[in-house]
Amino acid sequence: MEHRLNKKVILFCFSLILVIISLIATPTIYSFLCYEKNQVGESYGKAAEMIDGSGFLKNPDLIEIIADNGKKGYVRKSDYYITQPNNPEEAIVYMKKLSAIPVYKNDGITKIGELNLANRGKGD
Numbered sequence: 001m002e003h004r005l006n007k008k009v010i011l012f013c014f015s016l017i018l019v020i021i022s023l024i025a026t027p028t029i030y031s032f033l034c035y036e037k038n039q040v041g042e043s044y045g046k047a048a049e050m051i052d053g054s055g056f057l058k059n060p061d062l063i064e065i066i067a068d069n070g071k072k073g074y075v076r077k078s079d080y081y082i083t084q085p086n087n088p089e090e091a092i093v094y095m096k097k098l099s100a101i102p103v104y105k106n107d108g109i110t111k112i113g114e115l116n117l118a119n120r121g122k123g124d
Contacts, residue, residue: 035060036106044074044106067103067113074104075115082117 035043044062059081062074079101085091100114 038062038107040108042108044108062104062106062108065103065115068100068116069113071103071112073112074106074108075101076104076108080115080117 035045037043042062043060045060045064047059047063059077061077063077063080065073065075065080067073082094082098085094098117100116102111103113103115104111
């Protein structure tokens with residue numbers, strides 16, 4: 001009887017420890033699963049850090065980057081990931097975007113620098 005009691009006590013203590021750990025870890029786990037949001041509701045953070053519900057990597061609206069001036073900031077996902085042009089008109093727009101895109105604070109409004117996309121990947 002005493003042996004069974006010890007197993008139950010050990011099982012109870014182990015379960016209690018797991019509950020305590022999960023309560024402590026929940027905020028930490030949550031921060032890894034969700035990007036922070038700015039005042040206008042845009043998500044911001046490092047690129048391809050989160051996995052969405054379908055198991056695919058999900059980028060925030062504002063992607064953390066180092067601007068050409070060395071300042072840490074954020075670029076808009078729509079500016080950073082440019083689709084390839086399908087016609088001459090789109091190619092002109094594409095080439096303009098390759099020059100430089102604005103880098104913002106996490107508010108997505110305050111411009112703190114630029115990122116030259118033509119140099120992206122060179123020496124990084």
